Amino acid sequence: MELTTVWFILIAVLWTGYLVLEGFDFGVGMLLGVLPHKQDRERERRVMINTIGPVWDGNEVWLLTAGGATFAAFPEWYATLFSGFYLPLLLILLALIVRVVAFEWRGKIDDDRWRAWADRALVVGSWVPAVLWGVAFANIVRGVELDADHQYVGGFWALLNPFALLGGATTALIFLTHGASFLALKSDGEIRTRAAALAARLAPVTLAVAAVWAIWAQVSYSDAAWTWAAVAVAAVALVVLVVSTRARREGRAFVASAVTIVAAVVLIFGSLFPDVMPALDPANSLTVTNASSTHYTLVVMTWVAVILTPLVLLYQGWTYWVFRKRVSTAHIPASIGLTFDRKPVTTGPAAEDR
Amino acid sequence: MDALDLARWQFGVTTVYHFIFVQLTIGLAPLVAIMQTAWVRTGNERWLRLTKFFGKLLLINFAIGVATGIVQEFQFGMAWSEYSRFVGDVFGAPLAMEALAAFFVESTFLGLWIFGWDKLPKKIHLACIWAVAIATNLSAFFILAANSWMQHPVGAVFNEETGRAEMKDIGAVLTNPTVLAAFPHTISAAFLTAGTFVAGIAAWWMVRLVRRGDVATARNVYRPAVIVGLVAIIVSGAGVAITGDQQAKLMFEQQPMKMASAEALCTTSSHVSFSILAIGNLSNDCDNVKHVIEIPGMLSFLATGHFDSTLQGVDDLQAQYEQKFGYTDENGNPISYQPDLTVTYWGFRLMIGFGLGSAALAVAALWLTRKGRVTDKKWFGTLGIAAIATPFLASSAGWVFTEMGRQPWVVAPNPNPSGVDGVWLITARGVSTVPGVSSIAISLAAFTLLYGVLAVAWYRLMHRYTVEGVAASEKDPSPEARTDDDADAPLSFAY
Numbered sequence: 001m002e003l004t005t006v007w008f009i010l011i012a013v014l015w016t017g018y019l020v021l022e023g024f025d026f027g028v029g030m031l032l033g034v035l036p037h038k039q040d041r042e043r044e045r046r047v048m049i050n051t052i053g054p055v056w057d058g059n060e061v062w063l064l065t066a067g068g069a070t071f072a073a074f075p076e077w078y079a080t081l082f083s084g085f086y087l088p089l090l091l092i093l094l095a096l097i098v099r100v101v102a103f104e105w106r107g108k109i110d111d112d113r114w115r116a117w118a119d120r121a122l123v124v125g126s127w128v129p130a131v132l133w134g135v136a137f138a139n140i141v142r143g144v145e146l147d148a149d150h151q152y153v154g155g156f157w158a159l160l161n162p163f164a165l166l167g168g169a170t171t172a173l174i175f176l177t178h179g180a181s182f183l184a185l186k187s188d189g190e191i192r193t194r195a196a197a198l199a200a201r202l203a204p205v206t207l208a209v210a211a212v213w214a215i216w217a218q219v220s221y222s223d224a225a226w227t228w229a230a231v232a233v234a235a236v237a238l239v240v241l242v243v244s245t246r247a248r249r250e251g252r253a254f255v256a257s258a259v260t261i262v263a264a265v266v267l268i269f270g271s272l273f274p275d276v277m278p279a280l281d282p283a284n285s286l287t288v289t290n291a292s293s294t295h296y297t298l299v300v301m302t303w304v305a306v307i308l309t310p311l312v313l314l315y316q317g318w319t320y321w322v323f324r325k326r327v328s329t330a331h332i333p334a335s336i337g338l339t340f341d342r343k344p345v346t347t348g349p350a351a352e353d354r
Numbered sequence: 355m356d357a358l359d360l361a362r363w364q365f366g367v368t369t370v371y372h373f374i375f376v377q378l379t380i381g382l383a384p385l386v387a388i389m390q391t392a393w394v395r396t397g398n399e400r401w402l403r404l405t406k407f408f409g410k411l412l413l414i415n416f417a418i419g420v421a422t423g424i425v426q427e428f429q430f431g432m433a434w435s436e437y438s439r440f441v442g443d444v445f446g447a448p449l450a451m452e453a454l455a456a457f458f459v460e461s462t463f464l465g466l467w468i469f470g471w472d473k474l475p476k477k478i479h480l481a482c483i484w485a486v487a488i489a490t491n492l493s494a495f496f497i498l499a500a501n502s503w504m505q506h507p508v509g510a511v512f513n514e515e516t517g518r519a520e521m522k523d524i525g526a527v528l529t530n531p532t533v534l535a536a537f538p539h540t541i542s543a544a545f546l547t548a549g550t551f552v553a554g555i556a557a558w559w560m561v562r563l564v565r566r567g568d569v570a571t572a573r574n575v576y577r578p579a580v581i582v583g584l585v586a587i588i589v590s591g592a593g594v595a596i597t598g599d600q601q602a603k604l605m606f607e608q609q610p611m612k613m614a615s616a617e618a619l620c621t622t623s624s625h626v627s628f629s630i631l632a633i634g635n636l637s638n639d640c641d642n643v644k645h646v647i648e649i650p651g652m653l654s655f656l657a658t659g660h661f662d663s664t665l666q667g668v669d670d671l672q673a674q675y676e677q678k679f680g681y682t683d684e685n686g687n688p689i690s691y692q693p694d695l696t697v698t699y700w701g702f703r704l705m706i707g708f709g710l711g712s713a714a715l716a717v718a719a720l721w722l723t724r725k726g727r728v729t730d731k732k733w734f735g736t737l738g739i740a741a742i743a744t745p746f747l748a749s750s751a752g753w754v755f756t757e758m759g760r761q762p763w764v765v766a767p768n769p770n771p772s773g774v775d776g777v778w779l780i781t782a783r784g785v786s787t788v789p790g791v792s793s794i795a796i797s798l799a800a801f802t803l804l805y806g807v808l809a810v811a812w813y814r815l816m817h818r819y820t821v822e823g824v825a826a827s828e829k830d831p832s833p834e835a836r837t838d839d840d841a842d843a844p845l846s847f848a849y
């Protein structure tokens with residue numbers, strides 16, 4: 001196999017890791033406002049956040065690795081994509097920034113207004129990328145306007161076409177369902193019941209929307225017949241998801257939503273290959289060949305990836321095993337946060353001089 | 355302002371801001387690991403209390419470092435796409451390696467450390483913070499290897515057909531003499547930052563408690579923390595000075611224009627004096643500079659180890675560059691190959707000057723805590739808090755100096771035999787052409803605003819947790835210490 005193909009597959013693998021893992025913690029964040037009930041809202045929110053507490057940071061590194069790997073293996077792709085999709089990526093970055101700090105800072109201060117801001121950041125910070133990654137990938141699948149120098153010249157508004165917007169709705173729905181099934185699997189008590197019920201209600205909607213998008217993508221934008229297999233796998237997984245969520249089979253439901261995401265990434269990358277960024281005028285398309293680094297760089301990076309990726313999977317897998325227990329409101333201690341208003345005894349050594 | 359200026363401001367703002375948190379994390383993670391090691395080995399509760407106290411400050415800081423780090427990786431492609439096309443074959447490799455080899459370890463094991471207090475055996479839990487500490491330092495190495503390649507490209511050739519740099523030797527990129535000098539310097543500075551941070555906060559608390567009459571806590575908890583910080587300051591302070599000297603010597607060879615500009619040295623001469631104060635260089639006209647205070651022969655000595663050696667001046671270097679790279683750009687405007695004199699001259703001096711803040715704290719602490727003493731001297735507490743800011747200011751000045759000093763190049767050409775020839779790129783050619791001025795203006799405004807808001811929240815958190823001090827007592831949370839087999843007990847740590 002050509003090394004450029006190997007790297008195309010590796011980047012698809014990295015995106016798969018990112019979307020499967022961060023997909024459910026996006027889902028948890030997106031549901032933070034709606035899933036907890038009024039009478040025990042704060043503790044239930046904390047249950048939700050703590051189901052992903054130990055892992056969200058490691059999950060997000062898959063994105064950085066996907067970005068770095070694209071830079072190293074396909075610099076032209078990285079350059080065209082990131083400069084072309086400037087504003088959507090800016091929104092994603094701003095969302096991810098507030099989301100990261102909100103996770104870590106939320107519990108640090110025991111104050112309702114502080115938590116309210118953190119919750120807003122978590123909800124918005126999860127919704128924005130959940131939708132925009134779908135919009136971005138759908139645009140890549142659809143093809144964008146590139147000039148002969150491989151520069152994106154379509155402008156911002158061209159990215160908001162119906163196929164891309166449906167793509168955004170699809171990823172948002174998939175992540176919502178994925179997050180709900182994760183919560184049903186990882187939490188206990190009322191929040192588990194509610195998450196399972198919500199997953200059961202979301203699953204058929206996700207099936208319908210995702211099916212339309214996937215078939216649209218396959219029929220209109222895929223040159224390969226074999227990607228029908230990915231569409232089929234996604235469809236089967238979604239049907240399993242609908243059935244399992246109804247039967248409250250939590251483990252199976254979560255696997256089904258994860259397989260759906262894997263199949264979606266296979267469909268997306270499979271329909272692109274050998275392009276990495278098809279142009280509306282095919283002569284200008286970025287391909288695995290014209291976007292790639294030199295053979296030497298790919299060899300070096302292949303060694304690095306082959307040695308390190310299994311290690312990453314190993315210790316991240318271990319993390320999930322260590323924190324395999326369900327979290328319920330009984331596990332939530334009183335807030336560890338300090339209060340702003342309890343004035344420190346003094347503002348400095350000076351005060352004791354009096 | 356055009357897209358280039360905006361993109362440069364954006365890079366400067368986001369990078370200096372990001373590094374503030376990074377430099378504390380790089381040093382503080384190992385210091386927290388050392389405190390936890392002391393607890394595991396001695397079983398003395400004070401080390402657990404200190405680990406938790408400084409651990410919380412580390413986490414507040416870590417979050418914002420991670421959050422702003424994503425911007426760093428993305429903005430090469432977003433705002434500097436032409437640079438990315440040019441260097442991607444070489445520059446992308448250390449970035450991808452950083453993510454795979456270091457950042458994954460850092461993030462995963464930090465999660466294990468935060469939530470694993472009551473889940474993991476004591477020694478495995480301790481290993482997690484060490485994994486974080488080592489990985490943050492490894493991260494720094496890869497990022498500095500990437501940056502050093504921009505200062506001094508090695509292991510690559512320029513392909514005229516594609517117009518891009520191509521990697522020929524990854525070993526050379528990772529053992530670039532520039533990174534071998536920059537890494538120890540940066541790491542020493544990070545440890546200096548963390549040492550000053552720990553010693554400063556502990557000194558303030560020690561004084562505060564002695565004045566309140568709680569000498570026992572001051573002596574048993576905060577004094578040991580002052581000592582940990584003090585040792586870190588002394589060791590890393592010496593490291594910063596030695597590595598800084600080596601790096602400067604290397605820079606005189608590799609980037610003579612940067613150093614000539616930093617010293618406002620106009621013409622090539624021998625027995626060059628080191629300038630401590632100069633005035634009149636605001637117009638960026640080298641010949642207008644008046645050196646007010648100088649040490650004769652010192653610069654020659656610092657650059658080469660000999661008081662009588664000859665150093666190249668800005669004007670002569672400009673002439674050399676003009677001959678090699680052209681007098682005018684494609685629009686017929688003359689090209690200035692000299693960086694901003696004021697910024698480099700003062701950046702260099704502020705870096706060194708602020709670096710002395712930690713030294714002042716160290717000297718005072720050495721004297722006041724000698725032979726088991728604690729102190730109630732108010733000025734010492736104040737000095738502790740004031741000193742904390744100085745390494746941050748020094749590093750920021752250092753980065754501004756070294757990055758601005760590389761201008762007008764984004765990838766600097768190499769005058770010396772150890773580098774490769776023909777690989778260089780003018781900064782103006784590296785900026786993205788696609789996102790218009792308005793897009794970059796929007797992102798610059800958005801980042802600046804958001805970073806400002808986060809800085810306020812970060813400061814309030816750090817301040818609040820600092821004035822809270824160490825907990826009065828900490829229960830051993832490890833599974834070994836658990837007497838009951840209570841699986842449904844509340845988590846010892848939860849968000």
